[in-house]
Amino acid sequence: MSDCLPQFPAIATDPAISTIPDAVAHTARRYGDQVAIEEDGHLMRYGELYESARLAGRALMALGLEPGERVAVWAPNLHEWIVAALGIHMAGGVLVPLNTRYKGGEAADILARSGARVLFGIAGFLGADYPAMLRGHALPALRHQVILRGEREGWLSWQSFMARAEDTPAERLDARMAALTPDSPSDLLYTSGTTGKPKGVISTHGQNLRAFSDWSAIVGLRASDRYLIINPFFHAFGYKAGWLAAVIRGATILPVAQFDADVVLGCIARYRVSFLPGSPTLYLSLLAHPRLGAYDLSSLRVAVTGAASIAPELIRRMRKVLGFDVVLTAYGLTECCGLATVCRLGDALQTIATTSGRPLDGVEIRCVDAQGSDVMAGEQGEVWIRGYNVMRGYFDDEAASREAVDDAGWLHTGDIGKLDAAGNLSITGRLKDMFIVGGFNCYPAEIEHLIGTHPAVAQVAVVGVPDARMGEVGSAFVVLREGETLSGEALLEWCRPRLANYKVPRSVAFMAALPTNAAGKVVKHELRAVQAKAGT
Structure with a gap:
């Protein structure tokens, strides 16, 4: 497995790279001529990505965005999504991704509660007209709306928005980026809201860089990898373990707007995809495809999947039938940057199939009973997490923050799991699903x-x-x-x-x-x- 080792050290070990804009600049210097994003024939190299993100940051400043203000993105996986997000980071704003399946009222609720000043959106996706769905909803904080593709009355076109960069000198953007620190908030991700209204989780530049620099090094993501990102950008799996990890490592990002087995198999063959994380459902769907054998999958190298328990037979078939050299599992939730544990290269098949691996360096895991006492190895209990990756709190909700994170810094996840003697975590359910x-x-x-x-x-x-x-x-x-x-x-x-x-x-x-x-x-x-x- 030596060919899976990272090509350069974890970026978090470099003190000069302490924010997401620092990481983009670093990768642009190192891999400026390498393709950063390839989407339907559109190529953007890392040097171009960095400059485009700078333009987006300057344009946001021209619209009046102040440090710490929130900017929402409501769109499927597109290259403009990444440019807009990096521009938000560079301007000192806080990224608020919106679920592409939200209805108008749900999106308006997040926009209102986050106090988003700017919204990047798209005219339509999967038959939904996003601008139309927002009509009639009160959004007093929202000042500007930008349509990423096409045109819509009352919305700035992407081209018109980017042209606003001329109104902000580059030096002002440089000063804005220089003022960022590892503790500056980078994003506000809203939970799924399965037990009530979604809660906004605040995380920082330093947290995300450290977690996904380490994740990238552990799973062996390389600059030479071609990363097909099917997981939605509004989710930590598609955003942080997706395009952000690729940017950190200099890999090529291949965005896919929605999962379709035929489309994905065609992309793997056409784009020579080597890196393909996803849910177990994704791999099962590919394996069940009636014409699987008609596609060239020889480029596939690494698969990383989530905390769902996976039958060892699925791991075997992913290796034998789909051709992956490496299959690893990981676990996390929005409240800990989306990442807490991951299997390592060389772990036994049974460990990968039945556990989500061991904690990242700097992260502790406990499984506790109803009284908060540790249970024995192999026994089930609620999973608690403590470390640098734990959220800064829920946005504008101190009571919920105190309930989720105790005075000793332990995040009470609501997940049920067990630790084996080696410290590998297995998730066995949710308190609410039990x-x-x-x-x-x-x-x-x-x-x-x-x-x-x-x-x-x-x-x-x-x-x-x-x-x-x-x-x-x-x-x-x-x-x-x-x-x-x-x-x-x-x-x-x-x-x-x-x-x-x-x-x-x-x-x-x-x-x-x-x-x-x-x-x-x-x-x-x-x-x-x-x-x-x-x-x-």
Whole structure:
């Protein structure tokens, strides 16, 4: 695996590189002529990316943006997204990415609560007209709206916006960048809001640089890599472990606006993709493609996936069928910059498949019981995180911040997990997803991992549903592999000798596909709704 070692040290070890603009300047000096972004025939080299980002920063200053003010981006993965984001950072602003699946009211809520001064958007995506969806919503703080592609009445075109740079001398931008420190806020990412309104998580330049410089070095991201980024830029996986990591290392960014197996397989072959992180669902979809063998996947080198428990068989197939040399897993959440643990090169297949690896340097992990006491190795408890990566707090929500991070600096994640003797973390569920069968705690991830090893099963999700006798029982939703047949009773019969009786689901529903959000995570509340409707 020696060819997977990084080409130069982790950028966070260089004291001269303490902010994201510093990192962009460093990469532009080192790899100025190398392609930074390639999108549908449009090439932008690192020298050009740096200069374009500077223009965007100067244009934002011309619009009146002050240090620390928020700027939102509501668009799919495009090269303009990256230029705008880096321009925001250079101007001392705080990036607020908006979920591309938001409706008008949801986007307006984030814009209003963040106090965003400028919004970068796109005319439409997946049939949604973003400007139209915002009409009628009160946004008193918003002063300017910029359309990244095309034109729209009341919005500045991208070209007109960039032309505003002429109104700000380059020296003023230099001064603005020089005033940034590692502790300057860089972004405000809003959580998924599964238990209420999304909360805004504040993180800083230094936190993000250190975390994703280390991540890039650990997973072996190289300047020569061609990185297909399917994970949405509004999410930490697509933004921080995506284009920011690529910029730190000097890799080529290949943005994809939405996942489509045919498109992705075609991109891998056409662009000679070598680096392809994603959710387990992404890899399962590629493996299930009926014409997989028609595509040249020989360029694939590294895959990194999230905290979902993965069957060892999937890892084997990713290596054997898709051709990855390296498959690693990692874990994080928005409240810790999106990253806390990662497997290392050389880890055993079982470690990679069943754990999310060990903490980053400078990060501590505990699994605790309801009283906050450490549980024994191998026992399940709530995952607590402490280190440089823990958020600076929730924006304008001191009460929620104090609830999430205690006085000793421990972030209470709400995730359930266990640590093995070597310090590898396995995520087994969420406190809110845990269901109780006759007094026994059940964690869906554990059950999903077992069912996922069945040779006919491509994907599975388990949720708890009400039961008159037991309180709650498990219900499994299953996607079968191409060409396979299986009955629900046959699957349950297969589970019974492999799971404690209370963990065995009481029902099985087969689906063509599991519902997922834009980040590729299964949306379990939709499955509960399906089950509730079926039970009526």
